[in-house]
Amino acid sequence: MNFTIITKSPEETKKLGKEIGKLVKPGDLLAFYGELGAGKTCFIQGISEGLEVKDYVTSPSFTIINEYQGKIPLYHFDVFRVSNIEEIIELGYEEYFYGEGLTVIEWAEKIESLLPKDHLKIEIKFKTSYERKISFIPQGNKFNLFWEDLIRIENFRNRYLH
Template sequence: MIEELPLIPIETKETHSPEETESLGAYVGETYPDTQVIALLGELGAGKTAFVRGLARQRQTVDQVSSPTYAIVNEYRGKRPICHFDMYRITDSDSLYDIGWEDYLSSGGLCVVEWSENILDALPEGTLFVRIEKTGEQSRRITLLKKEGEGC
């Protein structure tokens, strides 16, 4: 479980609309350009896809962002490609072999993972964790975290 990971907060921001959450995604893409994997933490409807839309805008992707719930992974082409994963139906990291996880990690693109709690042991060193919490109907508290002892 995610509670067992020694995560250290890097910064916390508040947003008050989906557009602000999207803008924060763009900010993260700009501020952490060398990050290979972003692990999103948040309940259903927290704003994870809005956050990814902002990342995609910052990366100048040409594809429309949508939740990869049924596809498991959506790929967005652009300046630096984004592979957007939904690991909700993945029960353990052994299942990642079937979807080509290692190939995606070595592709040079940015891997953004929803429901990353299901594959914690497969996330590489340097993963940036983003916790999105609902604080109101449209308000969110978004915390950027890293594993203890790792840089970002």
């Protein structure tokens, strides 16, 4: 089942990311889709807080991947500038995608053929300048019941944020 949440500020997107960062498990992969400035990095900064990463997470545009230490390792890919999928193969993507940390990928559409069967697709769309429509679209079976967690997060958000 797909699940959509509207956020009304960068802080709300970060808080949503933080709750999700508390839920993810070693080996999970989150694939982010959304235009420039949609809020992918913002969401991932929230995830890093949920994972108790101490460093400040920024977009790794020039390095393809940044690795952070938290409760579990965070592998942050930004493949915007990747023009040839070989670049990802050469840096040994399997060690990350099938490793012991959480992998998050900005511009996942660029390397879609390398994504594992099981992953959570997260699509961020502009609604207004300050609102974003964030859809969670499970791929494979692993994340099929993730919407139950999302409902809990949404109830929590409704109680405390609005």
